[in-house]
Amino acid sequence: NAGVTQTPKFQVLKTGQSMTLQCAQDMNHNSMYWYRQDPGMGLRLIYYSASEGTTDKGEVPNGYNVSRLNKREFSLRLESAAPSQTSVYFCASSEPAGGYPYNEQFFGPGTRLTVL
């Protein structure tokens, strides 16, 4: 099992360009998440999808859109990139278990994005 995979690993954009970050998981998880990680700021939730067909905003959704393409895939789109979106982006997935809605989140390897 590959777990959670992300593409690309690195990306450099110019201000105003658009791009889509791809995420896929092979663990049959219902929940998927997109985070950004900035130095000294921890992990901040951008968007999440509790199940196929649903998406909701997290703490810092402005400037981003998401698509839950199917149960496996969850993409993050930057329509008009800004330097403030320079960050490392992590996708994660989890599955409720044992009657608990919360369980371990498995992270992808991350995408390092620089916006010039």
Place this chain on the structure above:
Amino acid sequence: GENVEQHPSTLSVQEGDSAVIKCTYSDSASNYFPWYKQELGKRPQLIIDIRSNVGEKKDQRIAVTLNKTAKHFSLHITETQPEDSAVYFCAASRGSQGNLIFGKGTKLSVKP
């Protein structure tokens, strides 16, 4: 809004010593508290978690304690080793759909 505060932001210990990282949370409805370890350039990985119906949990050299009344929880690492050097994040659950709020992280350095 809900938040999680984590202290200290950096921690340096000698190999073999213990390390303690503390977190406080604001949402009294939080009931799941995981700890993640992130090595340089790698992804965060769960090392231990605790649910609100338990006060303490231990796994070999690591343990987590939870005080729901005071809304704080702590990570304890005993007999530290150089390979424990990493950034550690605490988190608390939020809402009903599996979301987590993360602390800002503690950079632990273990000196040989």
